Amino acid sequence: MSLNDFQMIYVASCGEGINAFNLVESTLVQFPGSEITVVKVPHIRSENQVDELIEKVKDLESLIVHTIVNRNLRQYITRKGIDNKIVTIDLMGPVISKIQTFLNLEPLEKPGLYREIHQINLKQVSAIDFALAHDDGLNPDTLSKAEIILVGLSRAGKTPLSMYMSVMGWKVANIPFISEATMPNTIDDVDRRRIIALNINAVQLLAHRKLRQESLGASDIYAYSSRRDIEKEIITAQKYYIAKGFSMIDVSNKPIETSAEEIIEMITRRFKSDAHM
DSSP, rough: GGGGGEEEEEEEEEOOHHHHHHHHHHHHTTTTTTTEEEEEEEESSSHHHHHHHHHHHHSSEEEEEEEEEOHHHHHHHHHHHHHHOEEEEESSSSHHOOOOOOHTTOOOTTTTHHHHHHHHHHHHHHHHHHHHHHHHGGOOGGGGGEEEEEEETTTHHHHHHHHHHHHHHHEEEEEEOOOOGGGGGGGGGGGGEEEEEEEOOOHHHHHHHHHHHHHSSSSSSSTOOOOOHHHHHHHHHHHHHHHHHHHEEEEEETOOHHHHHHHHHHHHEEEGSSOOO
């Protein structure tokens, strides 16, 4: 076979084949003037698909580079290559075999697992970015993109709860309640079933505000509120929540994990498979 007869390299993968494609492309840079076309053949997960690929390649001067995680399918594509005089290069098998021996563990052999895991990580990063961009009432015009909206008085724990749930992959916005007049108009356009109001008792709320003032070393408009003033503030907020039809949960003396589980369970029960938009 001369260089001029060599036409194609097929990159077969049980996933997207992106990494194998890039590896082949970077290798071909070492052979200037080869003019070889590299073609991705993703999602190869059955012997029938291998047969179709072999049928396509067998009349061409080509080779197959593959990253197949399933051992039986790797062996099948190698055997079919030999039968049809097609060169096959197994990029995955030797690596899996060496690591399996090193770790003394059996591989999962699950196709697309790398992409699945990294997609989850990307969703987590996106959710964290969303929570930061919608903290403390920021960007009210995009509230409709939130999966969960927390409403509560200052120092009721909205921000830490938002961030905790965002790490779990939920897009959470939080809005401080100061008075009805300060609430964004866009909150009326959101499905109220996604809005959760945080209740907290006066003693704990007062303690949180004083602790915040001490940590900042600066005055806070709430720090000098009396117990009676805070109780009135709580009642005013609750009346607003009830009038708007918001669900309420009590976060007094609860760890963040417990409050988050309660909220997520509530949203999941209401929206089922549509809970994550």
